[in-house]
Amino acid sequence: xxxxxxxxxxxxxxxxxxxxxxxxxxxxxxxxxxxxxxxxxxxxxxxxxxxxxxxxxxxxxxxxxxxxxxxxxxxxxxxxxxxxxxxxxxxxxxxxxxxxxxxxxxxxxxxxxxxxxxxxxxxxxxxxxxxxxxxxxxx
Numbered sequence: 001x002x003x004x005x006x007x008x009x010x011x012x013x014x015x016x017x018x019x020x021x022x023x024x025x026x027x028x029x030x031x032x033x034x035x036x037x038x039x040x041x042x043x044x045x046x047x048x049x050x051x052x053x054x055x056x057x058x059x060x061x062x063x064x065x066x067x068x069x070x071x072x073x074x075x076x077x078x079x080x081x082x083x084x085x086x087x088x089x090x091x092x093x094x095x096x097x098x099x100x101x102x103x104x105x106x107x108x109x110x111x112x113x114x115x116x117x118x119x120x121x122x123x124x125x126x127x128x129x130x131x132x133x134x135x136x137x138x139x
Contacts, residue, residue: 001027001117002045006038006064007053007079012102016051019106020113035059039067047074049113054080054091062094069095075116079104 003020007013010033017029030045032038035056042050050068054061065076078096080087091099098112 001048002030003027003049003051003113004030004032004038004041004045004047005051006032006035006056006061007051008033008055008057009053012053012079015106016109019110023110023114033057035061035064038064042068042072042074047072049075049077049117051077051079051109051113052096054078054082054087062090065091065094065096073120075113075120077109077112077116 001024005013005016005020007016013031013033017031020027020029030041030047032041035058038050038052039059041047052061052064052068056064059067061078061080065078068074068076076096076098078091078099079102080091080099081102082088083101088099088101097116100109100112
């Protein structure tokens, strides 16, 4: 599994990366400190999920989301420090599959990633015999 985290705060990026790596030890995690780097990574790699901060220093998260949706159906979870319903609705209307407000619970964030991946690729994420999550590396 390949996850891209587009987040300008290095501490938040580190926490999310650690959560993904603990949840899915075989996952490959990319970090992008800005929207332009994130968009370039998606264009270059076969990304399975994007965790996207709304407030980025160059291209705003909403614009990054719009551009991603023009090119891809990759699952997008948007992170925002804005808890107003309008910010959440704007993220969803722009193309995010889920919006999580900061500060976030890491277990909830990982569950949302799992749910989006399961929806798109369930047969590769679960062992059919006991419904135990499993993730394989993309080749």
